Amino acid sequence: MLIVLAGFPIYWMYDTAITPRDQLFTGQPLIPDVTRTPQIFDVFTSGVPLLQWLANSSIVAFCTTFLSLLLAVLAGYGLSRYRFHGRGVVGFILFATQMLPEALLIVPLYALFAGLGLLNGLVGLVLADTAFVMPVAVWIVKSAMDSIPYEIEEAARVDGCPRFVILLRIMLPLSAPSIAAAAVIMFFDAWNEYLFASTFIQDRDKWTASVGLSSFIGEFITPLSTVFSAAIVFTIPAIVFFLLVQRHIVSGLTAGSVKG
Amino acid sequence: MPALTFSSVSKSFGSSEVISDFTAEIPDREFLVLLGPSGCGKSTMLRMIAGLIDISSGDLLFDGRRVNELEPRERNIAFVFQSYALYPHLTVRANIAFPLLMDRFRWWQHIPGIWSIERRRAMRLPEVARKVAEIAEIMELTPLLDRRPKTLSGGQRQRVALARALVRDPSIYLLDEPLSNLDAKLRSQMRIEISTMYQKVGKTFVYVTHDQVEAMTMGTRIVLLDGGIIQQQGTPTEIYERPANAFVARFIGSPAMNLIPVEVAHGGVRIPDAGILPVSDAPVAAGQSVTLGVRAEKIALAASGETDSTGTSRSSSASAPRRSWGSGSGMRRPRRSVPARCATSTTRASPVRSTSPSAIRARSA
Numbered sequence: 001m002l003i004v005l006a007g008f009p010i011y012w013m014y015d016t017a018i019t020p021r022d023q024l025f026t027g028q029p030l031i032p033d034v035t036r037t038p039q040i041f042d043v044f045t046s047g048v049p050l051l052q053w054l055a056n057s058s059i060v061a062f063c064t065t066f067l068s069l070l071l072a073v074l075a076g077y078g079l080s081r082y083r084f085h086g087r088g089v090v091g092f093i094l095f096a097t098q099m100l101p102e103a104l105l106i107v108p109l110y111a112l113f114a115g116l117g118l119l120n121g122l123v124g125l126v127l128a129d130t131a132f133v134m135p136v137a138v139w140i141v142k143s144a145m146d147s148i149p150y151e152i153e154e155a156a157r158v159d160g161c162p163r164f165v166i167l168l169r170i171m172l173p174l175s176a177p178s179i180a181a182a183a184v185i186m187f188f189d190a191w192n193e194y195l196f197a198s199t200f201i202q203d204r205d206k207w208t209a210s211v212g213l214s215s216f217i218g219e220f221i222t223p224l225s226t227v228f229s230a231a232i233v234f235t236i237p238a239i240v241f242f243l244l245v246q247r248h249i250v251s252g253l254t255a256g257s258v259k260g
Numbered sequence: 261m262p263a264l265t266f267s268s269v270s271k272s273f274g275s276s277e278v279i280s281d282f283t284a285e286i287p288d289r290e291f292l293v294l295l296g297p298s299g300c301g302k303s304t305m306l307r308m309i310a311g312l313i314d315i316s317s318g319d320l321l322f323d324g325r326r327v328n329e330l331e332p333r334e335r336n337i338a339f340v341f342q343s344y345a346l347y348p349h350l351t352v353r354a355n356i357a358f359p360l361l362m363d364r365f366r367w368w369q370h371i372p373g374i375w376s377i378e379r380r381r382a383m384r385l386p387e388v389a390r391k392v393a394e395i396a397e398i399m400e401l402t403p404l405l406d407r408r409p410k411t412l413s414g415g416q417r418q419r420v421a422l423a424r425a426l427v428r429d430p431s432i433y434l435l436d437e438p439l440s441n442l443d444a445k446l447r448s449q450m451r452i453e454i455s456t457m458y459q460k461v462g463k464t465f466v467y468v469t470h471d472q473v474e475a476m477t478m479g480t481r482i483v484l485l486d487g488g489i490i491q492q493q494g495t496p497t498e499i500y501e502r503p504a505n506a507f508v509a510r511f512i513g514s515p516a517m518n519l520i521p522v523e524v525a526h527g528g529v530r531i532p533d534a535g536i537l538p539v540s541d542a543p544v545a546a547g548q549s550v551t552l553g554v555r556a557e558k559i560a561l562a563a564s565g566e567t568d569s570t571g572t573s574r575s576s577s578a579s580a581p582r583r584s585w586g587s588g589s590g591m592r593r594p595r596r597s598v599p600a601r602c603a604t605s606t607t608r609a610s611p612v613r614s615t616s617p618s619a620i621r622a623r624s625a
């Protein structure tokens with residue numbers, strides 16, 4: 001049931017993409033005609049800089065993922081292992097940021113970026129996306145590190161391992177599955193992000209794919225086949241990224257370290 | 261090879277005091293056993309010696325040098341964790357070699373790529389390879405060297421943990437119940453292995469256990485803890501023969517020492533329903549209630565009417581000077597060669613411990 005629910009949009013996207021335009025409004029065939037391929041190449045030749053948009057999206061998604069994971073590993077380790085005053089408060093604030101809707105943040109961020117000259121550029125977008133998605137990553141990494149027994153770290157300290165090496169060589173590999181999962185979430189969030197991208201970026205060739213895609217929906221005509229073909233192209237890099245990371249998402253890495 | 265000095269070492273977690281006023285002087289090259297029931301603070305004590313947790317108050321000295329603030333690696337110790345704490349993502353070989361690699365660690369190895377290269381190079385160093393092979397041989401781990409901890413049994417993991425700690429050349433060895441998960445045969449074998457190791461390296465060992473057989477056979481010195489308070493410290497023989505109080509008497513020895521509530525009478529103690537057991541020169545006034553402790557192996561059957569028993573005891577409470585109960589002359593020794601004693605302690609909690617060898621022959625009632 002869930003698979004059907006989750007799978008239907010994908011099916012519909014594919015079905016729409018391969019159906020000729022005149023058929024779409026007169027009744028789309030439920031069983032896709034598999035002999036037709038999506039008009040993917042039309043999309044590239046239709047005069048829109050789709051490749052440029054995809055590249056922009058990739059840059060933003062990769063940078064956001066990298067930056068938020070870097071911060072999340074450091075912050076997650078600190079939150080998990082160091083007892084300091086206000087630890088609970090920091091944890092709460094992390095959650096609190098997730099309660100604010102994106103739309104609410106956008107006005108102050110816009111003002112801030114306007115002041116810093118970060119508008120209409122990918123750097124600003126990466127920063128905004130990172131700020132928005134990072135708390136989730138921090139939380140995931142912190143939980144993962146919480147579940148690593150203290151004794152492993154203590155053993156490393158006795159063996160003369162400096163703090164940073166403990167983080168890099170022990171904590172990081174042991175929380176790799178969660179970090180990979182967090183990476184997927186970060187990447188997809190940044191890849192799909194629309195509101196920041198559409199507000200901060202004005203130039204057409206700096207658009208991300210999500211903005212570009214929605215620009216197909218014109219005031220008068222909406223070339224559905226083209227939109228959905230482009231949508232397929234849009235999902236492919238995300239799927240590729242997921243497949244790359246997915247093999248790291250295996251559980252039970254800490255198994256065998258301690259008793260019981 | 262430091263001598264350890266503890267002066268009033270205490271540890272509290274929040275408001276609960278786990279170790280209180282631990283004072284002891286451990287000479288160089290001792291095999292110190294920290295013995296006590298579960299939850300008495302043995303692991304906590306060991307962690308403080310290692311520097312893994314802070315000492316709440318008091319001082320810890322290695323060879324007269326205060327080490328309270330030193331990091332674990334600056335203390336030059338080896339530690340076997342009760343829960344093994346192996347590195348799950350490394351092979352057995354890499355686990356054992358890890359301390360050796362860390363000895364060679366330089367700051368520029370922080371750079372990820374360089375670390376991998378260095379690690380591979382260091383693993384191939386003949387010195388490292390030799391040491392790993394040697395300790396793996398002793399611990400019977402040679403066939404397992406390329407496996408990961410996940411695929412090992414509890415006992416095998418414990419031996420890896422032991423090997424990782426012993427592979428280096430530290431000045432103090434700290435072991436937290438390293439044999440608790442082994443079967444009887446492997447346990448006695450490893451016991452001998454550790455004792456041999458101790459004799460060979462001639463360093464200070466601190467060994468935590470709740471197993472009195474391990475404590476008695478391996479230790480050169482025992483500190484018995486209960487509820488974070490030292491109950492008694494001394495050599496195994498001292499602790500066995502002169503328990504400082506009823507807790508020690510009950511905890512040490514199998515079967516446990518018989519503790520019988522008696523009343524001091526003239527010329528001995530009155531055992532309820534069994535008459536008077538002659539003990540000369542009672543340390544407390546007649547009429548007082550005390551506890552008489554007798555080791556089972558010191559009791560022999562005798563013909564009815566014959567009460568040929570003699571006990572000697574000596575008070576060891578701080579207030580009372582040591583005083584002998586008359587030692588028996590012309591008594592019959594029990595067949596076992598272990599010297600017997602009777603330990604007593606008054607109900608008012610002033611501990612009384614027995615001293616010179618003596619024998620008691622209790623009348624069969």
Ligand SMILES: Nc1ncnc2c1ncn2[C@@H]1O[C@H](COP(=O)(O)OP(=O)(O)OP(=O)(O)O)[C@@H](O)[C@H]1O
Nearest residue numbers: 273278296297298299300301302303304305342470
């Ligand atoms: N981090 C901690 N915070 C609070 N209490 C603790 C902490 N660590 C240990 N304790 C408490 O200290 C006491 C002693 O613990 P410890 O681990 O030293 O016992 P142990 O003698 O090693 O017992 P066992 O033989 O079961 O290993 C226990 O009551 C435990 O609950």
Ligand SMILES: [Mg+2]
Nearest residue numbers: 302303342436
């Ligand atoms: Mg313990």
